[in-house]
Amino acid sequence: MSRTMNLTLNVWRQKDSKDSGEFEKYTEECKDISEHMSFLEMLDVVNERLIEKGKLPIAFDSDCREGICGTCSMVINGRPHGPWKKTTACQLHMREYKDGDVLYIEPWRAKSFPVLQDLMVDREALDSIVQAGGYISTNCGSAPDANSIQIGKEISDAAMDAAACIGCGACVAACPNSSAMLFTAAKLSHMNTLPQGKPEVAKRTIAMVEAMDKAGFGNCSNHLECEAACPKDIKATVIAEMNRGYAKASLLKR
Amino acid sequence: MILDARIPEGPIEKKWENAKFGYKLVNPANKRKFDIIVVGSGLAGGAAAATLAELGYNVACFCYQDSPRRAHSIAAQGGINAAKNYQGDGDSVYRLFYDTVKGGDYRSREANVYRLAQVSRNIIDQATAMGVPFAREYGGTLANRSFGGAQVSRTFYARGQTGQQLLLGAYAGLSRQINSGKVTMFTRHEMLEMVTHEGRAVGIVTRDMVSGKIESHAGHSVLMATGGYGNTFYLSTNAMGCNVTAAYRAYKKGAGFANPCYTQIHPTCIPVSGDYQSKLTLMSESLRNDGRIWVPKNKEDCKKKPEQIAEEDRDYYLERKYPAFGNLVPRDVASRNAKLMCDEGRGVGATGFGVYLDFADAIGRLGKNLVEERYGNLFEMYERITGDDPYTTPMKIYPAVHYTMGGLWVDYNLQSTVDGLFVLGEANFSDHGANRLGASALMQGLADGYFVIPYTLGNYLGSEKPEKLSTDHAVFKDAEKSCKDRIEKLVSIDGKRTVDSFHKELGLIMWEHCGMARNESGLKKALELIPALREEFWKDVKVPGSGANLNQSLEKAGRVADFLEFGEIMCRDALTRDESCGGHFREEHQTEEGEALRVDERFSHAAVWEYKGEGNEPTRHEEPMTFEHVKFSSRSYK
Ligand SMILES: Cc1cc2nc3c(=O)[nH]c(=O)nc-3n(C[C@H](O)[C@H](O)[C@H](O)COP(=O)(O)OP(=O)(O)OC[C@H]3O[C@@H](n4cnc5c(N)ncnc54)[C@H](O)[C@@H]3O)c2cc1C
Ligand code: SF4
Ligand code: FES
Numbered sequence: 101m102s103r104t105m106n107l108t109l110n111v112w113r114q115k116d117s118k119d120s121g122e123f124e125k126y127t128e129e130c131k132d133i134s135e136h137m138s139f140l141e142m143l144d145v146v147n148e149r150l151i152e153k154g155k156l157p158i159a160f161d162s163d164c165r166e167g168i169c170g171t172c173s174m175v176i177n178g179r180p181h182g183p184w185k186k187t188t189a190c191q192l193h194m195r196e197y198k199d200g201d202v203l204y205i206e207p208w209r210a211k212s213f214p215v216l217q218d219l220m221v222d223r224e225a226l227d228s229i230v231q232a233g234g235y236i237s238t239n240c241g242s243a244p245d246a247n248s249i250q251i252g253k254e255i256s257d258a259a260m261d262a263a264a265c266i267g268c269g270a271c272v273a274a275c276p277n278s279s280a281m282l283f284t285a286a287k288l289s290h291m292n293t294l295p296q297g298k299p300e301v302a303k304r305t306i307a308m309v310e311a312m313d314k315a316g317f318g319n320c321s322n323h324l325e326c327e328a329a330c331p332k333d334i335k336a337t338v339i340a341e342m343n344r345g346y347a348k349a350s351l352l353k354r
Numbered sequence: 355m356i357l358d359a360r361i362p363e364g365p366i367e368k369k370w371e372n373a374k375f376g377y378k379l380v381n382p383a384n385k386r387k388f389d390i391i392v393v394g395s396g397l398a399g400g401a402a403a404a405t406l407a408e409l410g411y412n413v414a415c416f417c418y419q420d421s422p423r424r425a426h427s428i429a430a431q432g433g434i435n436a437a438k439n440y441q442g443d444g445d446s447v448y449r450l451f452y453d454t455v456k457g458g459d460y461r462s463r464e465a466n467v468y469r470l471a472q473v474s475r476n477i478i479d480q481a482t483a484m485g486v487p488f489a490r491e492y493g494g495t496l497a498n499r500s501f502g503g504a505q506v507s508r509t510f511y512a513r514g515q516t517g518q519q520l521l522l523g524a525y526a527g528l529s530r531q532i533n534s535g536k537v538t539m540f541t542r543h544e545m546l547e548m549v550t551h552e553g554r555a556v557g558i559v560t561r562d563m564v565s566g567k568i569e570s571h572a573g574h575s576v577l578m579a580t581g582g583y584g585n586t587f588y589l590s591t592n593a594m595g596c597n598v599t600a601a602y603r604a605y606k607k608g609a610g611f612a613n614p615c616y617t618q619i620h621p622t623c624i625p626v627s628g629d630y631q632s633k634l635t636l637m638s639e640s641l642r643n644d645g646r647i648w649v650p651k652n653k654e655d656c657k658k659k660p661e662q663i664a665e666e667d668r669d670y671y672l673e674r675k676y677p678a679f680g681n682l683v684p685r686d687v688a689s690r691n692a693k694l695m696c697d698e699g700r701g702v703g704a705t706g707f708g709v710y711l712d713f714a715d716a717i718g719r720l721g722k723n724l725v726e727e728r729y730g731n732l733f734e735m736y737e738r739i740t741g742d743d744p745y746t747t748p749m750k751i752y753p754a755v756h757y758t759m760g761g762l763w764v765d766y767n768l769q770s771t772v773d774g775l776f777v778l779g780e781a782n783f784s785d786h787g788a789n790r791l792g793a794s795a796l797m798q799g800l801a802d803g804y805f806v807i808p809y810t811l812g813n814y815l816g817s818e819k820p821e822k823l824s825t826d827h828a829v830f831k832d833a834e835k836s837c838k839d840r841i842e843k844l845v846s847i848d849g850k851r852t853v854d855s856f857h858k859e860l861g862l863i864m865w866e867h868c869g870m871a872r873n874e875s876g877l878k879k880a881l882e883l884i885p886a887l888r889e890e891f892w893k894d895v896k897v898p899g900s901g902a903n904l905n906q907s908l909e910k911a912g913r914v915a916d917f918l919e920f921g922e923i924m925c926r927d928a929l930t931r932d933e934s935c936g937g938h939f940r941e942e943h944q945t946e947e948g949e950a951l952r953v954d955e956r957f958s959h960a961a962v963w964e965y966k967g968e969g970n971e972p973t974r975h976e977e978p979m980t981f982e983h984v985k986f987s988s989r990s991y992k
Contacts, residue, residue, distance in 0.1 A: 115903075116903060116904070134628055134630065136627045136628055137628070137630050138632070138739075140632065141630045141631065141632050142630075144630065144632055144854070145630055148852050148854060148855075151852045151896060151898055151907065152850075152852065152896075154896075154898070155898070156898050156899055157898065157906065157907060159904060159906055161420065162594055163419060163424055163426070163593040163594050163595050164424075164426065164428065164429045164593045164594075165593070165594060165632060165633045165635075166429060166633075166635050166636075166735065167735065167738075168428055168429050168515065168518055169419070169424040169426070169428050169429065169593065170421075170423075170424060171419060171420065171424050184738070186734075187738060191735070191738045191739070192738075193738065193739065193741070195741060216564055216904055217903075217904045220904070222420070222564075223420055223421065224420070224421070224541070226421070227421050227422075227423075227529070227539075227541075230525070230526070230529045231529040231530075231532050231533045232533065233533075234526055234529060235484070235485075235526035235527060235529055235530040236483065236484050236485045236526065237530060238483045238484060239408045240401075240404070240405040240408060240480055240527070240804050240805075240808070241476075241480075241804075241805075242483075243476070243479035243480045243482065243483035243484075244479065244483070245479055246438070246478045246479045246481075246482040246483075246488075246496055247438075247440060247495050247496055249482070250493070250494030250495060251490055251494050252490070252492075252494050253490045253491065253492050253494070256487050256488070256489070256490040257487075257490075259485075259487040260487040260512060260513060260519075263487050263512075263519060263522065264513075264515065264518075266518075267421065267423055267424075290485065290487070291485055294485050294487065296482070296483055296484075296485050297485055
């Protein structure tokens, strides 16, 4: 038979980016939660109950609810995306929890991610890094036959490993310095590994690293919290790769 | 309403070339004088916005997510078709064209489908050049897999994340144009109104979802690539925010809506577990390449564990009924058969609405490693959601609403019945007829965005020389006012029921009466229930907060209000289409074996609905579909 539970939630409530915000505690609304619910479905249920009582529901971001769009973003008991390894908040399920558990739910915390409301933040800073150079400059219509460039399976697999990043920003939220190195390095590794991306390696690396600094993200001091929080298993080795690439590109530039 | 498909002259292989040759061109210096509005940043919108900007047009692109990279195209798993014939297994443009027309159950426009098959090859080249890491063989060439409804291997893929990788490719191109200043990106902006002037599309009205501000945007042309309307059913594999609002607003401003009843129910989704369920998760169709679908032969075995059911007591019903295609029959056939099994009482799982998808044979044949390599991320996703490990116990799956073949009517140039309004991707009705084959939506979205619209839009601008209006014009002010009034009305009702409760109720009505199987009396009943529910919504909905800031309940309320009107049109269309075809299965029209029966003499056409004003019934128009190349036959996958 399926299990239900009563929980206590402490949720970060903040009207808008100017409001200072605070935790609010909920118990009445968090009763009889089924273990089969996803974490976000649990929040949906709490929200329905809040609205019925004439209160404002908890604002949180989500879209695909299957771990691929990177929209969902919340810190659960101190961990971005919650306790499950390689799992986004939307894929976390309530069978993880038991009756009487007390949870703290907060937004991503980083200077470059201003809170918009409750658990929602603005992550446009991540897009600005990609806009600076996270592409291969080729116009539509000029591509050669796809099989004319042969790419070894290992290389293509390595590019794919890095390309799996969903741009959620959990790495930034987990980092004590709010660094976006894992995100930026993953993007660079994807493009720089492939033969198609080679001609622009130096330009791309410098542009993206500079954009990252400009957006106010912090530096990396090797805590590796990012790797632990990443739902897509992006390895911190990409950061070393990026640092080497940046040093090399800077030399070339001089 | 005039439905001129504008199909070019000449033999089918030459039509696209002839059309391109005949199109008016806009010279490079003049392109920068045109402002183009693109609503949507998925594969169709993202590809279009990037490509038009490359050509020199000024583009404003809109999406409701916080980044264009999060459009729902990101969720596509299985792959993208292209007639490359890299496997040398007999594929060709003609075969892809043929399979798509047949798979669509003879309800699509041949000329469009042929063009789609032609440009499919360029898509793979383009995506590869942009850095999409498609799967490769050890020798370094591109790998392929097969998909439902085809007997060749023409599907390209990037692990189980093909949509993600293709979208990241389009997003990279878009980012490059944002950087160069040719695209202005508006994220967290929802289109709430379409603006027309003297029958032409001149712009849109949006709501800034953070500040609540209502804003007008004017352009020389409007492109809509806003995705499908599967969320009319509440539960579907679509993302939470997918909506019909943009398309519906265009319909209300004169754009014909074609075949709204054509919905695709995907056979392999994780079954519903409870009434709190917020969405359904697809398990890619590619799993049917190696997984075997079965139910117990005897009802009494349904509550047993699968490993307790002996081989001879299992019914591999697809392999039994369709020996030629087996587990790879098209989606509609696979879905309907799962429903049949469960209706017979042979379904499995807690609710009895599930069938097994079993990998034991595949693991025996290929080894666990190879299975993991092919499907590892899908297996992981399944385990996270259900807590079961598909390596050791079969998956349980059930059909769910997935894709909508219906959409705004467009001609060969992708222009709707409103001049200057072009519709791309899932939002249009064009290429899939009554049923879409797997891995063909990504192909169509990118074909429209990368390879069709750059030519056809140029022709419109070059030949019509449309004017751009100022956003101070009365048509914009009126549209802004109607958006504001509607928002004011929604927040002031202050009733007792939440928005979601209405959406769920609508979803149940739709699933029951306009879902996998439909009949006259059920549809008539839905046509009574929906208006009543809509009336209750406008009396008793509770939308907390105001319109003046970020308000997720308000966003949902606006979308649900449109679903509540649109659901009725879907049912009306399903009722008038008195035949079965593809995803539209009318119980009155089936063979003795339960296969869909088309009525070609009466229904070989697209049904196009025209809005006739508040409170009036819409008018139904027809665009005949004629088939010169693919001869009518009853689809057989035996
Ligand atoms: C789970 C899943 C798996 C799939 N797998 C495959 C597959 O393997 N192969 C395949 O070929 N197809 C697959 N499909 C289908 C395919 O992914 C979609 O049909 C296709 O990606 C749609 O692309 P699009 O560009 O038309 O729309 P979308 O990608 O849905 O983009 C819609 C865009 O419009 C914007 N938008 C919508 N409404 C508004 C509004 N009112 N205001 C402002 N912006 C708005 C959104 O923000 C978004 O940017 C799958 C679909 C799903 C749901
Ligand atoms: S690297 Fe990982 S944590 Fe960081 S944005 Fe990408 S997926 Fe999210
Ligand atoms: S909602 Fe898409 S990853 Fe969580």
